[in-house]
Amino acid sequence: MSAVTSPAREVSTGIRARTVNRIVIYGLLALFALFYLMPLFVMLVTSFKTMDEIQNGNMLALPQSPTLEPWFKAWGETCVGLTCAGIKGYFWNSIKMVVPAVLISTLLGALNGYVLTKWRFRGHTLVFGLMLFACFIPFQSVLLPMATILGSLGRFGVTLQNSTGFSFGLGNPTVNLVFVHVVYGLGFTTLFFRNYYEAFPTELIKAAQVDGASFFQIFRRIMLPNSMPIFVVTVIYQFTNIWNDFLFASAYAGTGDAMPMTVALNNVVNTSTGVVEYNVNMAAAMIAALPTLLVYVVAGRYFVRGLMAGAVKG
């Protein structure tokens, strides 16, 4: 710009350029948000409509006579394969599988991170590098080997059952899924906690050592109480992943009573007896999505904070 141009004019063009930028940026963001939220909106709206309204009406229209009937039906009556008792049993199946898997993998990840940063041993980087492989391998490639391992564990469970009268849960599909999710979740949970603990002041551990605290006392009294943000991040991440997992669930518990929610939902939608009950299907899908949604709402504000905390160093 030439020196003759008045400063006031420079300022006004600057402001105009900024306004245009803002409009473009927010416009694009709004557009993407719309694309993202549209399916959710359709699902939600459809789940409150009657079948008549769905067959005759507009997909985007709001329900004319909202009804909770599809939700009750999805929860208690709809057919999953050949049994018609709703999805409630499978919902609890998922809870029973997800909660232990999340807690165990998170605690083990914290322990790994603690050892890899504060009790370093020769070759700790190599060990960490190998653990990271769990984050990168495509899970399809481990389906068969893992099936073999689970098979052996199951046979061992039968042996235990025969000799001691108790199988220790080995061979139980829910236990199998917990095991698989813990194994393949460890890579991520270790990564999260290692990066967080990398920036954790080592002098605190030294002080605790001088104070006479043992390895696990330091972990329980010093490390864990100061790990809230990364703990929440890990729990959200693991909960969402394990709850939404379909691959392992269908491969190792795809039939029978231990079937988790995701597989059951698939079977609900695929069950073809006459009319496709879109409203019931949508309600079932919403129910399946609720727990992860709930976890985000309750703990979400820690999520961004925790990710940042881990990202600063390491």
Next chain:
Amino acid sequence: MAFLEIDGLRKRFGTVEILKGINVELEKGGFLVLVGPSGCGKSTLLNTIAGLETITSGEIRVDGRAINDLHPSKRDIAMVFQSYALYPNMTVAGNISFGMEMRGVPADERQKAIDKVAKVLQIGHLLQRKPSQLSGGQRQRVAMGRALVRDPKLFLFDEPLSNLDAKLRVDMRIEIKRLHATTGTTIVYVTHDQIEAMTLATKIAVMRDGEVQQFGTPAEIYNNPTNIFVADFMGSPAMNLVPATIGGNGNALSVVLQRDGREPISLPMAGAPAGLSAFKDKPIIFGVRPEALTDPEGAERNASNIATADCHIEVIEPAGSDTFAVTNLGGKAVVARLRADAKIQPGTVTPLAFNLTKAVFFDPATEKRIL
């Protein structure tokens, strides 16, 4: 037998030797300061005493008992860390009593000990707060409280004042000194600040590159440095170290200092000191502290050997309590310390008095002290 004895201590990381045979001892109730530039191994030495780092060879004894293979908590020591290392999730009281809790001390005894320490350090009103709600000075006090409550044989301080602002640092320094005087504890203290070392210590170990350069009382270290490194490191402003030659003949020796574009200065040494005559006509390093180089009126009255020479003053720095004058001798800036009201102007030639009884001489080749 001394209370704390460190005997031939070596520490090696792979092929790198961090500590190269440290020998230090300290009497009961003494205050040992380990001082040196960063990377000299002083913190590593402290950590080996604490047991937070292993040693390669040598022995550490406290009160006659070898402690180098014991766990940190079994060494009867307490440590104050540079970052204070207060547990963020616990209250002040929780921080102070954590060690006792780990050792299984009953709750009522813990409470008594907390109250006692809180009284000594005047932190009673802070006991229920979390560390994040405390100021820097308060955290420092709590960290000291956590150490005091153990009543250990040995206190270890790792640069405890370096995170405080200048004024608070002076206050806490006095506080630590008072604490040491009243409790009579034995302290090992690491710092890179030579003023802290001089003011606090009963014994100083000046370290460089994993070796103790000199070990002695503050006065010994300050007045009789064994080599150029110690002379240069201790004291602020630093000692003037000027390249010079020894001139004169027979018993009448003199120190000759070259100057740019002027006559060299020749300072006569009364009574030829024996060690110096061997260096006649050879280069040496002449060391004189700023306070031993002053205006003739301000020179020490009863010093036996004072030589006066006219010097060209380049810069003056009034510091309030003193005035520092900078002149150039032997190609180096030399600082003289004058009275605050000394009438001196930059750019003039003024007589300065060299107190040669306080002067020291070093061999430039070995950097060791000659005299």
